[in-house]
Amino acid sequence: MTSTILVIAEHADGQIRPVTGEIVACARQLQQLQPADIRIVVLGDPVETLAETLSQKTGLPVDAIRTPHLAEYHGDTYRDVLTDFIKELQPRYICAAHTSQGLDFAPGLAVRIKAACITGVEAIVEADGEICFTRRICGGKLTADIASPNAQIVLSVLPGSFSADSSNATTAGAICYRTAISETSARTIPCGVLRSSVKASGITEADVVVAAGRGIGDRENIALIHRLTALFSGSAVAGSRIVCDQGWLDYAQQVGVTGFSVQPALYIACGISGAVQHVSGMRASGFIVSINSDPNAAIFNVSDICIVEDLKTFIPLFIETATSPHPD
Amino acid sequence: MNILVCIKQVLAAAVRVFPDADTRWIRSDSDEYVMNRFDEFAVEAALQLREALSDGRVDVISVGPERAEAVIRRALGMGADDGIHIITKTCGPIPPAVTAALMAASVRNRNYDLILTGVMSEDDMNAQVGPAMAEMLDLPCATAVIQIERRGISTVYVEREMEGGMRDALEIRLPALLSVQSGAHPPRYPSLSRMLRANRRPIETIPSTDLGMTAPDIHVVRTAFPGKTRAGYFLEGSASEKAAQLLKIFQARSLMR
Numbered sequence: 001m002t003s004t005i006l007v008i009a010e011h012a013d014g015q016i017r018p019v020t021g022e023i024v025a026c027a028r029q030l031q032q033l034q035p036a037d038i039r040i041v042v043l044g045d046p047v048e049t050l051a052e053t054l055s056q057k058t059g060l061p062v063d064a065i066r067t068p069h070l071a072e073y074h075g076d077t078y079r080d081v082l083t084d085f086i087k088e089l090q091p092r093y094i095c096a097a098h099t100s101q102g103l104d105f106a107p108g109l110a111v112r113i114k115a116a117c118i119t120g121v122e123a124i125v126e127a128d129g130e131i132c133f134t135r136r137i138c139g140g141k142l143t144a145d146i147a148s149p150n151a152q153i154v155l156s157v158l159p160g161s162f163s164a165d166s167s168n169a170t171t172a173g174a175i176c177y178r179t180a181i182s183e184t185s186a187r188t189i190p191c192g193v194l195r196s197s198v199k200a201s202g203i204t205e206a207d208v209v210v211a212a213g214r215g216i217g218d219r220e221n222i223a224l225i226h227r228l229t230a231l232f233s234g235s236a237v238a239g240s241r242i243v244c245d246q247g248w249l250d251y252a253q254q255v256g257v258t259g260f261s262v263q264p265a266l267y268i269a270c271g272i273s274g275a276v277q278h279v280s281g282m283r284a285s286g287f288i289v290s291i292n293s294d295p296n297a298a299i300f301n302v303s304d305i306c307i308v309e310d311l312k313t314f315i316p317l318f319i320e321t322a323t324s325p326h327p328d
Numbered sequence: 329m330n331i332l333v334c335i336k337q338v339l340a341a342a343v344r345v346f347p348d349a350d351t352r353w354i355r356s357d358s359d360e361y362v363m364n365r366f367d368e369f370a371v372e373a374a375l376q377l378r379e380a381l382s383d384g385r386v387d388v389i390s391v392g393p394e395r396a397e398a399v400i401r402r403a404l405g406m407g408a409d410d411g412i413h414i415i416t417k418t419c420g421p422i423p424p425a426v427t428a429a430l431m432a433a434s435v436r437n438r439n440y441d442l443i444l445t446g447v448m449s450e451d452d453m454n455a456q457v458g459p460a461m462a463e464m465l466d467l468p469c470a471t472a473v474i475q476i477e478r479r480g481i482s483t484v485y486v487e488r489e490m491e492g493g494m495r496d497a498l499e500i501r502l503p504a505l506l507s508v509q510s511g512a513h514p515p516r517y518p519s520l521s522r523m524l525r526a527n528r529r530p531i532e533t534i535p536s537t538d539l540g541m542t543a544p545d546i547h548v549v550r551t552a553f554p555g556k557t558r559a560g561y562f563l564e565g566s567a568s569e570k571a572a573q574l575l576k577i578f579q580a581r582s583l584m585r
Contacts, residue, residue: 072496073496075469075470075471076468079463099491100471100472100488100489100490100491100496101490103455103459103471103472104459104469104470104471104472104488105459106459107424107455107456107458107459107460107463108459108460108462108463108469109463110425110460110544111425111428111460111463111464112463114544115544116425116544116545116546117424117425117456117460117544117546118546119453119454119455119456120453120454120455127549127550128549130549132549132550135453136453136554137354137451137452137453137551138339138345138354138450138451138453139341139450139451139453140554141345141553141554142345142346142347142354142551142552142553142554143551143552143553143554144421144548144550144551145548145549145550145551145552146546146547146548146549147546147547147549148544148545148546148547149545150544150545150546186501187468187500187501187504188468188469188470188498188499188500188501189498189499189500190496190497190498191485191497191498191499192497193490193494193495193496193497194487194494194495194496194497195494196492196493196494196495208583214341231584232583232584241510242365242510245510245511245512245514246514247512247514251493257491258489258491258493258509259493260492260493265583266578266581266583273341283557287581287583288558289574289577294342294344295562296344296345296346296553298554300556300560300562301553301554301555301556301557301558301560302556302557302558303558303560304558304559304560304561305559305561305563305574305577306560306561306562306563307562307563307570307574308562309567309570313567314567314570314571317567317568317571318571318574318575320571321568321571321572321575322571322575322578322584
């Protein structure tokens with residue numbers, strides 16, 4: 001019997017999320033190492049349009065599970081319905097998104113079906129004859145290749161790590177409809193999705209973004225970031241989550257998974273460690289310069305220019321250099 | 329309301345780490361350990377709930393080697409009532425399902441109304457222990473929670489953080505487990521007098537071997553520095569030379585006049 005790789009589609013607001021295409025790309029790569037059929041499962045109510053989009057885009061077979069009253073994501077329902085479905089299908093791999101949805105249901109799902117669970121997968125490699133899943137550890141400073149001999153493995157796929165195929169498939173995949181009988185769980189009652197009242201503070205339109213991270217050390221040093229930013233026209237000050245949590249900058253200035261995504265012509269990362277959650281919000285920038293006192297900082301792996309210096313001395317020095325009359 | 333907070337000791341963020349081929353794990357240039365930052369937010373959230381309700385207790389639990397006692401002491405210094413330490417022998421990574429199973433086994437009959445964890449650990453970054461433990465204890469669960477309010481005797485209202493600043497609001501029946509995202513309530517700093525008192529308090533210790541449990545095997549095959557996705561050109565020379573080089577680069581690319 002051929003084994004199966006199951007892709008769990010992610011959707012919100014009636015739209016398939018782009019990360020779903022990336023999970024499919026991850027599954028296809030896994031298929032190269034471990035011959036298997038790929039199927040996509042999607043839960044929702046209504047589910048028809050979602051299923052048709054998936055089948056046309058990917059050409060893969062789709063299991064569309066009509067789940068009464070499930071318009072938006074709900075953790076208990078996902079775990080219940082997916083457990084029943086997986087027990088029947090018995091896939092070797094179950095691939096979800098490493099997002100607020102996937103991370104909410106995947107670890108519990110794995111426990112329930114007695115599967116191993118590996119989160120934040122950004123690459124698949126073969127080492128010592130085992131299929132390994134590469135993920136970040138230590139705030140992104142290192143990677144670890146993880147393997148499991150378990151019969152079933154749940155993976156969460158890090159957004160931005162696998163390239164989705166943007167073209168439509170030549171033939172649409174077959175859609176198999178079914179209806180879930182989900183007992184209405186009274187344990188968790190959805191109270192709706194709250195839209196953000198935070199609007200990006202100009203960081204998404206700026207040509208130059210200067211961002212502060214944990215390495216700035218002190219609230220007073222935010223002034224240095226402002227002074228550096230003032231050297232550029234069309235510029236804005238941004239920060240990593242940790243700086244916004246400290247109250248040193250506003251959440252409207254936060255770059256990253258839980259903040260805003262930016263792609264300015266120039267991004268200057270000051271004291272930013274380079275955690276995946278931040279990098280995913282700025283990696284598309286035109287030119288990236290990073291200043292950090294740790295030569296092994298993860299941010300240097302995604303930078304064009306790397307400067308190993310203490311930013312408290314380097315930024316004033318740079319401002320002086322840039323504002324002094326030209327020598328020629 | 330009785331609250332349990334699961335906390336972890338991790339290497340401080342500034343410590344330099346290197347891949348280690350012998351142990352298939354990591355080595356570091358310092359032994360500076362701290363409480364996982366997200367767990368500090370979970371402890372703070374628990375203390376604020378206790379203060380708002382002016383009843384109940386906040387206990388903390390940690391899985392780790394002897395040295396992990398330090399983070400339990402710190403949580404007591406922040407204001408937690410009691411500490412439980414599940415002592416492990418290994419210094420390598422513990423799979424998240426194992427950590428979850430150890431804690432689930434030791435708190436199963438203790439009748440906590442609410443269990444909090446950090447959204448993830450800063451070192452292993454699995455974000456699994458909380459939701460896995462909830463499943464093992466058959467508790468309702470929400471992850472990446474940034475707002476918790478008590479609603480009546482048996483319910484909490486929570487807001488979970490989603491991508492792009494959106495929030496998912498839920499009412500959850502107690503007992504429940506929540507994983508806490510860092511947010512607007514900065515963790516308090518333990519005062520010296522509280523720390524002194526915390527250092528004298530007894531901590532309940534449980535050897536991990538006493539809690540018979542199994543979990544699906546996942547293991548680390550190797551660790552490495554991540555690959556580069558860009559040129560990653562390191563400027564050389566003194567700080568002033570680097571400043572001059574950087575200015576030239578900006579000018580050459582018309583990023584600065």
